[in-house]
Amino acid sequence: MASGSCACHYISYTASTAPTCLVNCHCTSCRKQAGAPYQTWAFFATDDIRWHVNPTERRSTNTSTRTFCPRCGSTLSMLKHSDLKSIAIAAGTLNEGKTRIPLPSHHIFLSEKASWFELSERDGAKRWDKWGVYDRL
Template sequence: MASGSCACHYISYTASNPPTCLVNCHCTTCRKQAGAPYQTWAFFATEDIQWHVNPTERRATNAATRSFCPKCGSTLSMIQHRDLSSIGIAAGTLDEGKTQIPLPSHHIFLDEKASWFELPKGDGAKKWDKWGEYDKL
């Protein structure tokens, strides 16, 4: 089982299975929301996630709905409208030591990558520039 929470612990969740993969997203929306060069998402089957308190949702773009904690503002999740069976959970919210966490398998939306950030060499992650280069992670 996997578990995690926002920074203030108001919102927490459990998952009945570990994440299927971790993805570093470099799109502008993720970068701005994370305040970092990319946002790392841990992907789970949507049905595996049980929220103990539901996060606040907002439709961030035409492509995805994101959620956050209304008390501390922590980013919590993202669901792509084209695949409702999968949910990205902000990897930084996972409880370390309680969750089997794989290494990131992909860097995506590299065509929107921050110019000042250099990708790590030899990390073994696949690199995709645009949305259409993949169907399901």
């Protein structure tokens, strides 16, 4: 079982499984939300996540909805409208403990990568200019 929370711990969740994979998204929307060169997402089956307090939802694009904590503003998840069976949880919200958390396996939206960020070729992660892998998870 995996678990996590926002920064202020108002919103927490548990997952009945470990994440299936981690993906680093370099799209402009994720970079702006994270305030970083990319957002790392941990993927779970939507039915495997149980929110103890439901986060606030915001339709972030015409293809996805994101959630966040209304108290501290932490990004919590993203749901792609064309794939409601899979949910992306912000990997930074995961509690590290007994759950095996995999290394990121993919970089997506490299066509929107921050020009000032140097991406190492040594991480072994696959690379996609657009959605790519997300459609195959």
